[in-house]
Amino acid sequence: MDRLQRIYKLHQAVSSRRYPVSCQTLQDELECSRATVNRIIQEMRLYFNAPIEYDRSRNGYHYALADGKTFELPGLWFSETELYALLTTQQLLAHVQPGLLDTQLKPVKERIEQILATRHMGSEEISKRVRILRMTGRNVVLECFQTVAGALLQRNKLFINYHGRGKDETSQREISPQRLIHYRDNWYLDAYCHTRNALRSFAVERITAAKALPQRCRDIPEKQLDAHYASSYGIFAGKPKHTAVLRFTPERARWVADEHWHPQQQSQWLEDDSYELRIPYSDSRELIMDIIKHGAEVEAISPKSLRGAVMQRLKTALARYR
DNA sequence: GCAGTCTCGAGGTCTGTGCA
DNA sequence: TGCACAGACCTCGAGACTGC
Numbered sequence: 001m002d003r004l005q006r007i008y009k010l011h012q013a014v015s016s017r018r019y020p021v022s023c024q025t026l027q028d029e030l031e032c033s034r035a036t037v038n039r040i041i042q043e044m045r046l047y048f049n050a051p052i053e054y055d056r057s058r059n060g061y062h063y064a065l066a067d068g069k070t071f072e073l074p075g076l077w078f079s080e081t082e083l084y085a086l087l088t089t090q091q092l093l094a095h096v097q098p099g100l101l102d103t104q105l106k107p108v109k110e111r112i113e114q115i116l117a118t119r120h121m122g123s124e125e126i127s128k129r130v131r132i133l134r135m136t137g138r139n140v141v142l143e144c145f146q147t148v149a150g151a152l153l154q155r156n157k158l159f160i161n162y163h164g165r166g167k168d169e170t171s172q173r174e175i176s177p178q179r180l181i182h183y184r185d186n187w188y189l190d191a192y193c194h195t196r197n198a199l200r201s202f203a204v205e206r207i208t209a210a211k212a213l214p215q216r217c218r219d220i221p222e223k224q225l226d227a228h229y230a231s232s233y234g235i236f237a238g239k240p241k242h243t244a245v246l247r248f249t250p251e252r253a254r255w256v257a258d259e260h261w262h263p264q265q266q267s268q269w270l271e272d273d274s275y276e277l278r279i280p281y282s283d284s285r286e287l288i289m290d291i292i293k294h295g296a297e298v299e300a301i302s303p304k305s306l307r308g309a310v311m312q313r314l315k316t317a318l319a320r321y322r
Numbered sequence: 323g324c325a326g327t328c329t330c331g332a333g334g335t336c337t338g339t340g341c342a
Numbered sequence: 343t344g345c346a347c348a349g350a351c352c353t354c355g356a357g358a359c360t361g362c
Contacts (some may be wrong), residue, residue, distance in 0.1 A: 003353080023325065033355045055324070056362065131333070 005073075006030045006040050007048075011073050014052060048073055147210040148189055152177040157213040158191070163206050170208070171195070176217035178225055180204075190229055192218050199228050240264075240280035244287055245301040248275045252297035261290070263319025284309055292317075 013021050013029050025027060026037045041061070044050035052224035055063040063071045151158045158177055163170045175191040178199075182188075199220065227239070248256045253275030257267065264279040281287050284306055289298055291310050300310045 034325080035327095035356075036354060039354085056325085059324070 003040070003043075006032065006036070007044060008073065009061050010040050010044070010048070011071075013102050014063060015062055015071065017062075020055045020058045020062040022060045023288065026061065055247070085176070088267060091282040100192075101191070133179070133197050145187070145204060146209045147212055148177065148207065149180060150190070151210075151212040151217070152180055154217070157194075157215045157217045159211045159213055160202070160207050162202055163208055174213070178220050179229075181229075190225065192220055194218075197244070199225070201229070232281075240284060242280070242303050242306070243276075244279045244281055244284075244303070244306050246277045246279070246291065247299045247301055248277065248294065249297045250274055252294055256294075256298075290311060 009030055010026060013026060023034055023037055027034055030037060030040065032040075040053055041050075044052055050073075051064045051245070052059055052061055065071060066122055068255075103163065113206065140239075148158065148160075150156075158175050160173055160175060161170060162173055163254045174194040175195070175247035178188055179190040180187060181190060189202045189204055189207070191200060191202060193200045247270070253269075253273065256277065257269075257275055261280075262279045262297045264280050268276050270276055279287070287306070291298055292313055
């Protein structure tokens, strides 16, 4: 048994018992002399800040800690809360995108399971009690996703076949991946497209083939990415050109008032208890879908172009029912 | 009687050096 | 480059003394 094993064995012996552990017991469990037990204890105090104390009245060693507190050695000896946080994150990832990081996280997950098992807890309980329901998520080819995620993290260029829905065309592109965005249950890849010489967003499920290239990708500064992608409404990139003014009925306002549509959104309650929301946007397509989702409970006040577009959509929809 | 601290010596391991 | 060897270093157990 080497020194490190003895340290963990001693920690296990002291922390797993409700009563102080005698020096003789520690000698037996660590298979060493009294002097070595003492050396191990001194090292634990010195290097790990272990609050280990000898209780003369009960003739044994114990951790001097307040009720409910536990001492853990550094390394993969997480506290209970940290273990749960890690396990919950893994569960969330597994639900958001099944298969994502499964291989990479497997050894860590198994280790966590072992530790939790000693405390009569486990990931099964989290699976039973925490549910994430995907509503409109589109299926991603796992192999493509992993290639894309791998190249993104290793900062390599990618060569992709991309089928765009808008034009119903397939194109081949060399891109420098910048960010993976999980937006409204779907994955998007923000990337610099070397074919178009511009920043673009790619729906990951529309990437029909992906190959990581050995060349280092081009890094776009954070500020430039934020300005291009984040300052606009939704996934449609570009600088906000307009501000939409939406008015919600008092009934719908109770829900909408708690929603976050845009980082720069402004809102106010009106006298008749209706709720007015002002949202900057550059491309109206996604915004119109959100407005129509609220049906008769919302009115697009301005700008005129947005109001007209919503009216046109509603007229077209109505025509289908006649 | 039990544990803390210290010293000393034995045995094992690591490291640097020289040589074929 | 691989091997042998010597010295340094580390780890451990035993024992002595002390304190509670």
